Amino acid sequence: MAKPVPAAITEQLLSGIQAQQSGDLGRAEAIYLQVLQQCPDQPDALHLLGTVAQAKGQLELATSLIASAIEQDPEVALYHHNLGVVYESSGQAEAALECYQESLRLNPNAYTSIFRAGRLLVNLRRCLEAIPLLLSLSQLGSQAGIPWGEWHLYLAIAYRDQGEHTEALHHLEEALKLDVNLEQARWFYHLYLPAIYQDEEELKYFRTRFTEHLNILIQSTPLDTEEQCKRALDAAGLGTNHYLQYQGYNDVELQQQYADFIQKIVLANAKRWPDVLPTVVSQESFSKQKPIRVGFVSDSMRACSYSRLSLGWLRYLNQPIDTHSSYNPEEKPFSIYVYYLDPRTDFMTDSYRRYADVFRHTPGSLEMVARQILQDKLDVLVYLEIGLSPLILQLASLRLVPVQCSTWAHPITSGLSTIDYFLSSDLMEPENGQAHYREQLIRLPNLGTCFEKPTLPTQLHTRADFGLSPEAIVYLTCQYLGKYLPQYDYLFAAIARRVPKAQFVFLALPNWAIGEKFRQRLAKVFTAFDLNVEDHVVILPQLDYQAYLDLNSCADIMLDSYGWSGGITTLEALTVGLPVVTCPGELMRGRHTYAMLKRMGLDELIAPDLASYEDLAVQLGSDPDFRRRMVQQVQERRDILFEDRECVAALAHFLQQVAPRTPHR
Numbered sequence: 037m038a039k040p041v042p043a044a045i046t047e048q049l050l051s052g053i054q055a056q057q058s059g060d061l062g063r064a065e066a067i068y069l070q071v072l073q074q075c076p077d078q079p080d081a082l083h084l085l086g087t088v089a090q091a092k093g094q095l096e097l098a099t100s101l102i103a104s105a106i107e108q109d110p111e112v113a114l115y116h117h118n119l120g121v122v123y124e125s126s127g128q129a130e131a132a133l134e135c136y137q138e139s140l141r142l143n144p145n146a147y148t149s150i151f152r153a154g155r156l157l158v159n160l161r162r163c164l165e166a167i168p169l170l171l172s173l174s175q176l177g178s179q180a181g182i183p184w185g186e187w188h189l190y191l192a193i194a195y196r197d198q199g200e201h202t203e204a205l206h207h208l209e210e211a212l213k214l215d216v217n218l219e220q221a222r223w224f225y226h227l228y229l230p231a232i233y234q235d236e237e238e239l240k241y242f243r244t245r246f247t248e249h250l251n252i253l254i255q256s257t258p259l260d261t262e263e264q265c266k267r268a269l270d271a272a273g274l275g276t277n278h279y280l281q282y283q284g285y286n287d288v289e290l291q292q293q294y295a296d297f298i299q300k301i302v303l304a305n306a307k308r309w310p311d312v313l314p315t316v317v318s319q320e321s322f323s324k325q326k327p328i329r330v331g332f333v334s335d336s337m338r339a340c341s342y343s344r345l346s347l348g349w350l351r352y353l354n355q356p357i358d359t360h361s362s363y364n365p366e367e368k369p370f371s372i373y374v375y376y377l378d379p380r381t382d383f384m385t386d387s388y389r390r391y392a393d394v395f396r397h398t399p400g401s402l403e404m405v406a407r408q409i410l411q412d413k414l415d416v417l418v419y420l421e422i423g424l425s426p427l428i429l430q431l432a433s434l435r436l437v438p439v440q441c442s443t444w445a446h447p448i449t450s451g452l453s454t455i456d457y458f459l460s461s462d463l464m465e466p467e468n469g470q471a472h473y474r475e476q477l478i479r480l481p482n483l484g485t486c487f488e489k490p491t492l493p494t495q496l497h498t499r500a501d502f503g504l505s506p507e508a509i510v511y512l513t514c515q516y517l518g519k520y521l522p523q524y525d526y527l528f529a530a531i532a533r534r535v536p537k538a539q540f541v542f543l544a545l546p547n548w549a550i551g552e553k554f555r556q557r558l559a560k561v562f563t564a565f566d567l568n569v570e571d572h573v574v575i576l577p578q579l580d581y582q583a584y585l586d587l588n589s590c591a592d593i594m595l596d597s598y599g600w601s602g603g604i605t606t607l608e609a610l611t612v613g614l615p616v617v618t619c620p621g622e623l624m625r626g627r628h629t630y631a632m633l634k635r636m637g638l639d640e641l642i643a644p645d646l647a648s649y650e651d652l653a654v655q656l657g658s659d660p661d662f663r664r665r666m667v668q669q670v671q672e673r674r675d676i677l678f679e680d681r682e683c684v685a686a687l688a689h690f691l692q693q694v695a696p697r698t699p700h701r
Contacts, residue, residue, distance in 0.1 A: 045081075052084060082104045114139070114146075185218045191204075192207035211225075217267075219271035224274060227253065230242060239283055272426055275426060277423075302433040305402075328371070329370075329414045332418050333417065337378070343420075350372055370691065373396070376399075402427060416440075447460075452475075457690075460477055461483045482631075483680065492589075497586035504541065505537070510541060511593050512591035512609065513594070519600040529562045532562070539574055543575070543577075555569065588608060601626050616629055618649075619643040
């Protein structure tokens with residue numbers, strides 16, 4: 037139980053609060069320090085002094101002071117709430133959430149804690165928890181002090197995450213009614229796209245809506261004042277348009293329109309940063325020298341798919357393809373700079389650090405990162421993926437380096453005028469590939485990537501662990517569910533009708549709610565084929581890496597997704613020895629698996645059209661001898677896909693050809 041506060045101390049604290057509320061932080065700080073001189077452990081003074089430190093940006097001090105107040109009196113909800121605010125300000129979302137939850141335990145009516153906890157849960161993609169928490173505020177009046185426009189915005193984000201588009205759009209409309217200046221809600225409303233579609237008609241509706249509303253957004257976004265520019269940049273940081281690419285069309289025109297809009301906003305803001313808008317001397321005026329300074333930028337240099345595609349470039353870029361030739365490390369052709377923009381690190385981050393001459397972990401603002409890259413005076417800058425991260429897209433909108441490139445790690449044109457080259461795979465690109473890019477297309481040999489062969493751990497899981505029948509012909513279909521377009525769902529039912537023991541295994545990606553929406557979609561198709569979806573479809577939750585590889589080992593066949601093919605997933609399946617059935621699409625992103633099978637000389641697993649795709653999947657499922665022969669050939673030829681130094685040599689040659697030399701050296 038807290039000790040009673042003497043009246044004189046209370047009077048001093050009230051005086052400090054009044055000063056703090058009026059903006060006189062210095063006077064408030066002096067008063068709280070005076071109280072602590074009299075009573076060193078007075079919790080209210082410690083807490084209030086911590087809020088002053090937080091307001092001044094002294095987050096470590098604020099954390100220490102408020103934590104000391106909690107140590108003195110752990111039963112005050114407000115202390116925990118404000119400690120959560122400090123943690124949230126310093127980017128420690130999980131710690132902040134724990135504080136808000138403790139505040140609510142002590143005071144279930146702490147409405148601001150409810151709102152902040154719900155908002156954090158949305159940001160942490162724990163939307164199923166966030167929705168009921170946020171909805172619990174719906175009966176409150178305006179006197180509760182909740183920013184209701186933001187409340188609707190975060191509910192909209194949560195409902196979109198769960199695939200509830202009607203609810204999401206309703207909350208966005210309500211948000212804009214309450215606050216027409218809420219830029220993030222306005223952007224989200226105009227650029228709204230689902231993760232998956234229930235039918236082709238819905239897909240076409242949202243594509244038309246996106247096209248129309250992108251024009252509306254561009255025309256209705258003023259950039260005349262500094263405040264307007266800042267608000268637009270903040271709104272653009274909510275996300276990107278990457279869901280558009282899952283619709284299966286050539287998006288080069290829409291990508292260019294969207295990218296030009298982002299670039300216009302970035303440049304309008306960069307006018308306040310004169311040293312971030314350099315004048316780049318034309319490439320023709322440079323004289324070449326060594327080493328060439330090459331930068332690689334990403335926010336995915338941790339254990340994820342994107343990082344694994346590019347690491348081999350850094351590892352071998354300065355090493356000759358002929359390991360028997362003489363090599364002087366003092367004369368290496370490239371100086372490798374690496375910029376990692378995400379705060380999270382792991383063993384993969386360490387690998388990037390190991391292969392870099394200069395490694396910069398810069399999880400900061402657009403201005404800060406741009407300034408650092410400029411200071412390093414690079415010759416060529418390679419963005420390992422553009423289009424997923426708002427910060428990466430905004431950064432790539434600036435001309436920071438004479439030559440700038442993107443890669444097929446995100447296999448879509450950036451749409452940006454500031455990206456000169458798109459580094460792709462010769463085997464993946466169709467003949468008319470250049471028509472799909474604003475950048476100049478560079479076809480690196482083979483897969484265009486030097487991928488390390490995955491190491492297979494000892495198998496720990498069996499079919500029973502995944503709910504699979506021991507008698508089934510298991511077709512692994514484990515792509516992100518947005519890659520499966522509804523107009524091709526019939527293929528699964530058509531195969532099941534001809535292979536009665538077929539089981540198709542999907543993963544609930546991006547989450548279980550979307551997985552359930554997908555199951556409902558498939559159920560309609562299977563019913564139309566007089567089949568029960570429950571007899572043939574298994575949807576599993578997201579798996580850890582060990583379990584995922586074990587699932588591959590438990591399967592008989594992998595079915596590639598049509599339109600957006602498997603990349604890392606196919607490489608891992610082939611490593612296990614799974615035969616993979618594919619049908620190449622018209623765009624590079626629908627030809628990843630095709631390229632791998634071509635590289636292996638396994639044309640028997642490539643179907644020229646969807647009817648042949650169905651027949652091939654049925655043949656593999658019903659002809660054990662054919663399946664065994666394909667497994668054997670996959671196992672014999674898979675190693676050709678890994679540690680491809682030829683593509684790295686081609687990349688090195690390309691960099692040497694395009695790299696200018698800046699006169700400031």
